[in-house]
Amino acid sequence: MSANQDDANLLEVRGLTKTFGTLTACDHIDLNVAKGEIHALLGENGAGKSTLVKMLFGTLEPNSGEIVWNGQAVTITNPGFAKNLGIGMVFQHFSLFEALTAAENIALSLDDGSPISTIAAKARALSYSYGLPLDPQSLVGDLSVGERQRIEIIRCLLQTPQLIILDEPTSVLTPQEADKLFETLERLRSEGKSILYISHRLEEVKRICDRATVLRHGKVVGHCNPRKETAASLARMMVGTDVQAVVRAPAQGIETAQPLLEIRALSRKPATPFSIPLRDINLAVRAGEVIGIAGVAGNGQGEFFESVSGEVQQQDAASVRIRGKDAGGLSITGRRLMGAAFVPEERLGHGAAPRMKLSENLLLSRHATDGKVFVGAGGMVKSDAIYAAAQRIIKAMDVRKSTPDPEAAALSGGNLQKFIVGRELDRRPSVMVVNQPTWGVDAGAAAHIRQTLIELARSGSAVLVISQDLDELFEISDAIAVMHNGELSKPLPIAEATFEKIGLLMGGAEPGHAEHALETS
């Protein structure tokens, strides 16, 4: 920030502004990244982090403002130009071809015509020297998410960037893998490279970042040294107010409660060459409790959710039981009619139709369960009734929006997620299965959603939460099971669970735990 640092700044951003229609996603952003520092870009979802980074990487064009690179003003018109300057980017969602090898994927992005064997050799050497061992000949489809991230990082490093932008890199890693990544980042810093580290995980920002720029609603609200801040003070800067802590009332009488959701010996063959088979999964969720399922992304959580929800049905009707009755042969509508509710991971395009209004999206999951209320004679939709119900949910969940009944795509991730969760809670379901309840949701909304899930359980429902966010699972679960390579570990009561233990299970260690003893204690 101070003027005397200017000569050492690798990247300076001055007054960068980007508007989409009436929304100002980035409003006169100033940002300096010095040579050889790890600079955190903190902010809630919708704060403008992605928009800012996309402008730096040339995929979006700013409306005004300037970008100064090594003391020279530049207009970054496309990613190729950014790469030539020396800006590399590792995206949150990988862009790899699963049917190609790691080396082939790297070669595709290098675009310099050198033979694959040379690239493979370089990649291997580089990966080992940075402690990110990678076999360039392995098929991407066979690799874990952590390994795929390595390919992205190596691919980025091969272009010898001076600035590396990492977008939420630890969101797909086990705690142990994250530690490894931090070592690599520190190593890169010691070589004089700069890193722009985007995250909302405050603990890790405090741990590895030298400076932080905090964004809120498209504006810079502060620059700070994260090491001198507390997680609470950083959160306050990000959110603007104090974030309410989630309260988990002790579960009572769970031992004697009826299991409302039972999974018995659920197996599923992989649907595509690159999807994960489910192997003999057993689980019971009783009335009144929240069970969390941890696991690194891509270990079968999506397949598991589809099987439990009934989007994919089972041969064996008894493999999924809801409220004591077999449900494996029923469709998702049939399972909803038995009292179950589901919230999928993807909000846009799965949990909600992006181009449809919120009231129509209410109808999406409730046209059958509330058929009498929402659908009249001859299949006519009662638009007044769905509108009123949508407004009730919007109020109950504090969904912020610009018009009374906007399209789903017009809402921020957090607000849409509040609506989608609220849509199901409004039914008072006796079984609730949620995949990634707060993925990409801002802290305030996340706390709200977590609290409502706990309250639903305490009011006598069975709640199953699949999440990659360990903090979240520790906050809300009464027991945590771990999914690894299509197998589910025995649930660990929250009192016995530690990050260490869960992390090891996530990495596939202790196969003994993967034995499915049904009887607990």
Place this chain on the structure above:
Amino acid sequence: MMRLELVKRPQRSMLFSALSPFIAFVLTMIAGAILFALLGVNPLKAFQIYFIEPVSQVWQLHELAIKAAPLILIGVGLSVCYRANIWNIGAEGQFILGGIVGSSIPVLFPQFEGPLVLPLMLLFGMIGGAAYAAIPALLKTRFNTNEILTSLMLVYVAQLFLDWLVRGPWRDPKGFNFPQTIQFNDSAILPELMPASGRANWGFVFALVAAVLVWILMSRMLKGFEVRVLGSSPRAGRFAGFGINRMVFFAFMLSGALAGLAGISEVSGAIGQLQPVISPGYGFAAIIVAFLGRLNPLGIVAAGLVLALTYLGGEAVQSALGISDKVARVFQGMLLFFVLGCDTLIHYRIRLIGFAAPKLESAPKLEEAR
């Protein structure tokens, strides 16, 4: 070296979305003027003959309604398919099968007369069209074949089947070997609406009723909601518990039934018997109608009238100026081209990319209007 790139616009303009069909129409006019000029005809005079004269008298409006009826009926059905993201290109074949199956009653039972004949024929026509449309639906759901190809290929099967029927088993034995069936008896003829002023028949009423009903279906009913969800986000549709396979059958058979109804209405109303060719490409022109009408049943009524005019205008310029009536096809093709082009440019803008060295520092661009 330069290349073109389509860049997605962050927001589409509501104004231009609404204007798009009109802009496309104007562009078609301009291109048409150039076309006429190249043919050595004064464009203004040609337009006068093409677009004004065919609708300057009441009986001509009846002719317009006759041409518009099948276009609207088929277009309305196709709009349901396309909204569901199901690509039925074979309405021409479904139209023909509707005509054949509906005609089976007066052809095979010429003695059967009375008020029941016509409703039965119309019903048979719809069943024939729906059943024929069920074939690509079955192939798609069972074998995952591409419905664009199968439905299109079935058009040629239908055309040849009709050709064989009227030359073979269904040929009028007293017809001097002309390839046609017997003339339908009077109770098998679709009545005219206002015989005093022209020959428009009840087919046009069917078209208007179908447009209103489908509009209600799509905008007010759960089934229409299902169509829109599955068409725009299939995964969300699966989450809602809507079956994609059921939808494929529903959309194909609904549009097939409407195409079949159009077919039998055309045969029993405008023609009065089966001939080797019963459609001047209505099934294909209706694809243009559906898109020109923005897949909205009420817009399709207007678009159907416009397309009908291109048919009448084609005939008019042929007789008045000696230009081939294929010019109608050219107009229809240009219209579809410009509609799709306008729609694309509403969603994307074109960027010219040169292989220039990276630019250094350019002043921030002035914000474009809004």
